[in-house]
Amino acid sequence: xxxxxxxxxxxxxxxxxxxxxxxxxxxxxxxxxxxxxxxxxxxxxxxxxxxxxxxxxxxxxxxxxxxxxxxxxxxxxxxxxxxxxxxxxxxxxxxxxxxxxxxxxxxxxxxxxxxxxxxxxxxxxxxxxxxxxxxxxxxxxxxxxxxxxxxxxxxxxxxxxxxxxxxxxxxxxxxxxxxxxxxxxxxxxxxxxxxxxxxxxxxxxxxxxxxxxxxxxxxxxxxxxxxxxxxxxxxxxxxxxxxxxxxxxxxxxxxxxxxxxxxxxxxxxxxxxxxxxxxxxxxxxxxxxxxxxxxxxxxxxxxxxxxxxxxxxxxxxxxxxxxxxxxxxxxxxxxxxxxxxxxxxxxxxxxxxxxxxxxxxxxxxxxxxxxxxxxxxxxxxxxxxxxxxxxxxxxxxxxxxxxxxxxxxxxxxxxxxxxxxxxxxxxxxxxxxxxxxxxxxxxxxxxxxxxxxxxxxxxxxxxxxxxxxxxxxxxxxxxxxxxxxxxxxxxxxxxxxxxxxxxxxxxxxxxxxxxxxxxxxxxxxxxxxxxxxxxxxxxxxxxxxxxxxxxxxxxxxxxxxxxxxxxxxxxxxxxxxxxxxxxxxxxxxxxxxxxxxxxxxxxxxxxxxxxxxxxxxxxxxxxxxxxxxxxxxxxxxxxxxxxxxxxxxxxxxxxxxxxxxxxxxxxxxxxxxxxxxxxxxxxxxxxxxxxxxxxxxxxxxxxxxxxxxxxxxxxxxxxx
Numbered sequence: 001x002x003x004x005x006x007x008x009x010x011x012x013x014x015x016x017x018x019x020x021x022x023x024x025x026x027x028x029x030x031x032x033x034x035x036x037x038x039x040x041x042x043x044x045x046x047x048x049x050x051x052x053x054x055x056x057x058x059x060x061x062x063x064x065x066x067x068x069x070x071x072x073x074x075x076x077x078x079x080x081x082x083x084x085x086x087x088x089x090x091x092x093x094x095x096x097x098x099x100x101x102x103x104x105x106x107x108x109x110x111x112x113x114x115x116x117x118x119x120x121x122x123x124x125x126x127x128x129x130x131x132x133x134x135x136x137x138x139x140x141x142x143x144x145x146x147x148x149x150x151x152x153x154x155x156x157x158x159x160x161x162x163x164x165x166x167x168x169x170x171x172x173x174x175x176x177x178x179x180x181x182x183x184x185x186x187x188x189x190x191x192x193x194x195x196x197x198x199x200x201x202x203x204x205x206x207x208x209x210x211x212x213x214x215x216x217x218x219x220x221x222x223x224x225x226x227x228x229x230x231x232x233x234x235x236x237x238x239x240x241x242x243x244x245x246x247x248x249x250x251x252x253x254x255x256x257x258x259x260x261x262x263x264x265x266x267x268x269x270x271x272x273x274x275x276x277x278x279x280x281x282x283x284x285x286x287x288x289x290x291x292x293x294x295x296x297x298x299x300x301x302x303x304x305x306x307x308x309x310x311x312x313x314x315x316x317x318x319x320x321x322x323x324x325x326x327x328x329x330x331x332x333x334x335x336x337x338x339x340x341x342x343x344x345x346x347x348x349x350x351x352x353x354x355x356x357x358x359x360x361x362x363x364x365x366x367x368x369x370x371x372x373x374x375x376x377x378x379x380x381x382x383x384x385x386x387x388x389x390x391x392x393x394x395x396x397x398x399x400x401x402x403x404x405x406x407x408x409x410x411x412x413x414x415x416x417x418x419x420x421x422x423x424x425x426x427x428x429x430x431x432x433x434x435x436x437x438x439x440x441x442x443x444x445x446x447x448x449x450x451x452x453x454x455x456x457x458x459x460x461x462x463x464x465x466x467x468x469x470x471x472x473x474x475x476x477x478x479x480x481x482x483x484x485x486x487x488x489x490x491x492x493x494x495x496x497x498x499x500x501x502x503x504x505x506x507x508x509x510x511x512x513x514x515x516x517x518x519x520x521x522x523x524x525x526x527x528x529x530x531x532x533x534x535x536x537x538x539x540x541x542x543x544x545x546x547x548x549x550x551x552x553x554x555x556x557x558x559x560x561x562x563x564x565x566x567x568x569x570x571x572x573x574x575x576x577x578x579x580x581x582x583x584x585x586x587x588x589x590x591x592x593x594x595x596x597x598x599x600x601x602x603x604x605x606x607x608x609x610x611x612x613x614x615x616x617x618x619x620x621x622x623x624x625x626x627x628x629x630x631x632x633x634x635x636x637x638x639x640x641x642x643x644x645x646x647x648x649x650x651x652x653x654x655x656x657x658x659x660x661x662x663x664x665x666x667x668x669x670x671x672x673x674x675x676x677x678x679x680x681x682x683x684x685x686x687x688x689x690x691x692x693x694x695x696x697x698x699x700x701x702x703x704x705x706x707x708x709x710x711x712x713x714x715x716x717x718x719x720x
Contacts, residue, residue, distance in 0.1 A: 006032065009047050012086035017045060026143065028052055033095060036080075042095040043080060046156075053089040061089050071135060072333045074295050075126035077146060077155045096153060101206070102142035109213045113248075116210035117274050119145065122152040123203055124271035130157060131196040131267065138194070140202035141183045142209065149362075151295050181225040182215040186258050189226045197260040200270055204255030204263075207274075208234070211248075216256060229258070248274075297418050298361040300337035301325045303346045304378070307370040317369040318343070319445030320378065320407060324365070327411040329551035334418065336551065337361055338583025344618065356385025363391065365414065376400045380410050382417055391417050401438040437476075443469035444479050451486055454628065456494045456660060456691075462486045477515035484508035484524040485554075491531055493662050494691045504528040519549035523558055530562040538562055553582045564591060565697060569598035586615035590632055593639070597702045609639045627657040631666030635703065638673040646670055661692040669703035680704075681712045688716065 009032065010019040017034040024031045029046040036043045053061070062082060069079040082091035101119065104111070111119075123145060127137060137144075137157055146153040181189070185201035188194045208216045216235055217228040234256045236249070251273045257263045264270040301324050304317035321342070328336045337359045345355055356364050367380035381393040392413060396406045447465035450458040466483035469476055487504035491497070508528040511521035526541030542559035545552065560575035576592035579585060593608035616633040620626060630653035637646035650670045657663050668683035684698075698704065698717065707713040 008086070009045075009088055009090075012088050013045070013090070016081075017043065017092070019045065034092075036092075044093050044095045046091055046093070048089040050087070053087065058084040058089060065091055071130055071133060071157055072331070073126050073129045074297055074333055074335050075122045075152055075154060076130065076157060076333075077153045078333065079157075093155065096146045096148045098146060098148040100143055101145040101147060101152070101210075104147060105142055105209065105213075111210045113211065116207060119147075119152045119210065120203065120207045120274060121271045123154055123206070124267040126152070126154045127196070127199050127203065128267040128271075131199070136194065136196060137199050137202075138188065139180060139183075140199055140206060141180045142206060143180075145206070149296050182217065184226070184229075185260070186226070186229050187260060189229070195260070196266065197263045200255055200263050200267055201257075201260075203267065203270070204252055208252055208256070295335050296362050297333055298335035298337075299328065299363045299365060299382075299414065299418070300342045300356065300359045300361045301328070302355070302364060302366045303343050304366075304380075305368040307368045307377075308372065315446050315449040316371060316442065317367075318346075318449055320369060320403070321365075321367075322445075322448065323407050324411055324414075326552075327407065328414065330549060331415060334415070335361065338553070341584055351388075352383050353385050353388050356383075361385065363414075363418065365410075367410075371400065374400050376403060376406075378403075378406050378410075380413075382414060403438055403441065437473040440469040440473035440476050440479065443472065444476065444482060447479070447482050447486070451482065451489070454489070454662075455657075459486055459489050459494065463490065475514055477511045477518050477521055480507045480511035480514065481518065481520045481524040484511060484528050488524070488527045488531060492697075496691070501528075501531055504531070517548060519545040519552050519555065522548065523552065523555040526555070526562070527558040530558070530565075535562060535566060551582055553579055553585065556582060557585070557588055560588070560591065560595075564595060564598075567598070569595040573599065584615050584618075586612055586619055586629065587632065589615050590636060593636075594702050597639075606640070609636045612636050613640065625656055627653040627660060627663045628666065630656070631663050631670060634670045635666060635673060638670050643674060646674060659690055661687050661690050664690065665692045669701065672704050672707055675706060677707060677710060680707060681710070681716070684713070684716055 006019060006022060013019070013034075016037055018037060019032045019034045021033050022030060023033050023044060029048050029052075032045045032047065034043050034045045035041075048061070062084070065079070065082050069082070072078065077093050077096065080092040080094065082089075084090075123140070127140070130137065135157060137154065139156060140154070144154060144156045146155060183202040183205040185194065185198040188198045205215050217225050217232070234253050251270075254273075255263055255270055264273065301321050303321045306314045306317045308316075322339055325336060325339055325342070328334055341359055352364050352366065356362065362385055364383050364385060365380060366383065367378060370377040376396075376398055378396045378398075379393070380396075382391040383389070384391055394410075394413070396402075396409070398406060443465045447462045447469065450462035450465065453459075463483060463486040466479050466486055469479040470483065473479070484504045484507035487500050487507060491501045491504060504524075505528045508521070508525040511518065512525050515521050522541045522545035526538040526545065529541070530538035539559065539562070542555045542562070545555035546559075549555075556575050556579035560572045560579060563569075563572035563575060573592050573595035576588045576595060579588040580592065589608065589612035593605050593612055596602075596605035596608055613633060613636040616629050616636065619629050620633065623629070630649045634646045634649035634653065637643075637649060647670075650667050653663055654667055664683050665687035668680045668687060671677075671680035671683060684704075704713065
């Protein structure tokens with residue numbers, strides 16, 4: 001039967017795929033290993049059983065599975081192709097040489113707790129992403145979870161929905177159910193409308209099985225299994241796993257509640273309940289917590305080395321690396337190390353394998369740039385972290401005006417090398433031109449370089465660079481967004497004048513007019529209008545920017561600051577933490593701690609101050625003369641009770657840059673925390689005098705809690 005079917009399917013698909021052998025079979029489909037003739041790669045083809053295909057219909061199947069094709073996530077196996085050929089309905093996925101979770105459970109029976117939690121967290125992340133895009137899985141089970149290089153990949157999104165559209169939404173016969181009885185939620189088995197909580201129930205069953213060695217409810221047939229789900233509580237899994245903690249059992253009971261309303265509302269909530277307790281569990285159990293292997297589709301882009309005779313061209317290598325990083329972050333199936341994380345290795349001679357291991361990525365891109373006259377030479381090498389070998393390398397000798405095309409080519413070569421399939425939107429995003437004029441692009445890169453330095457003179461220079469870029473290319477949307485950010489920063493920290501705020505407002509409006517689908521433009525617009533206290537107008541801009549590019553740091557950070565300024569500490573803390581997930585920014589970590597402080601959640605605040613200090617110490621290893629980082633680190637030290645070090649760091653910072661408004665303001669904060677009221681008030685007054693522009697920020701700054709009733713502080717606040 002199967003051999004005959006293999007021959008028939010092979011004949012039907014021979015113009016595109018050459019089937020080699022059967023990989024497996026299930027109630028709904030058979031899986032074959034095949035060669036993709038056009039792309040010369042191995043793929044896995046799932047062919048629906050003929051009887052199921054006949055009841056489903058081609059149009060309905062293709063319509064439903066097309067929804068799944070739009071999903072692009074590191075822990076979702078992408079869909080390459082689908083269609084109908086000679087009556088066979090099929091869909092095509094990458095061939096994963098690893099094993100399924102079912103195969104691993106058959107081999108090991110039970111998994112170690114850290115491994116089970118790691119797999120659950122990655123599957124929950126994939127499900128949460130799909131749910132946010134309106135897609136339920138409806139058949140989460142060990143067979144649909146593949147394990148590749150230590151990571152989980154969820155397969156078969158859209159298939160259960162397609163089958164359900166054919167009227168098979170109940171358990172009617174063996175192998176023909178939408179969902180599998182051992183993992184199916186009671187409401188799904190009853191044919192009721194389901195939401196993401198059905199997938200949470202199924203994931204809870206999978207986690208239970210990973211720990212106990214069997215699903216929570218077993219019985220001779222499907223109907224008996226489903227009856228036990230409704231009538232009997234979750235069995236005590238410690239009968240086969242005596243060393244598992246009570247807290248884990250409580251979490252699982254909630255995930256497996258019969259009533260959906262009693263379960264976790266989201267997969268993220270379920271995962272957080274598990275992972276926030278993992279360290280104490282692992283310590284209790286005496287089990288190792290080694291870092292899992294990085295996803296094969298992960299990368300860090302190092303700053304390109306400046307090989308030009310002119311040292312001022314340093315910005316150009318940084319800018320190319322940053323542009324490639326930004327382009328790759330728009331590919332949701334890629335994990336891309338943040339600019340901040342990757343750029344800490346700038347100018348350091350370190351082994352690529354060590355860098356990749358420290359950043360948790362499987363590949364690293366490094367390169368160099370040489371400019372001479374109007375010519376440009378760019379070299380790029382993509383290196384595998386595990387063995388240190390080149391995956392590919394190339395050299396581009398072009399006219400300088402071709403820099404945009406070079407960046408596009410490098411980004412696309414990376415995507416090809418990592419075997420990521422792009423959606424049409426992502427392909428267009430990768431090819432988005434930076435500017436029509438290469439000289440304008442140079443000015444833009446200079447502007448971004450100086451803006452990142454975050455000093456008064458550097459932000460002013462960044463503003464000038466953006467203005468020059470706009471002068472060369474008036475329709476350059478990114479330059480207008482950069483100008484808006486530079487003006488907003490000047491207003492917030494250095495030059496709190498109405499004219500500079502008006503310039504930020506106008507530049508952000510122009511950026512949006514030119515590029516309404518540019519995430520950076522929406523983020524810049526949100527920041528500019530928030531400084532005018534038009535919060536109802538700012539927040540949709542931040543939210544739209546996040547939707548357009550979830551991997552962009554600024555929307556989360558600007559949005560969080562806006563919430564903090566309004567005293568909305570709960571939302572601010574959440575957004576600052578999300579910003580830090582995008583990249584490890586020490587100021588975002590510190591402000592998250594301040595938000596927890598404002599909520600009087602002191603344990604969380606203490607832990608957040610510790611994380612912020614670690615981030616600052618890492619930054620200071622590379623830039624020990626950063627006065628602003630020193631004062632912010634001093635504030636963390638003060639909050640952590642390390643008074644002597646806090647004072648020393650503050651003295652060092654003020655000796656480096658005694659006139660910088662942000663440095664002086666931060667020193668005032670440190671002395672306020674330490675109870676040195678006179679010093680704090682002197683420095684606060686000086687910060688306002690030398691141009692600390694964001695005076696309203698003071699009103700919600702928890703660092704000045706001890707001075708709220710001080711007459712001099714009230715006088716200064718009165719000036720605000």
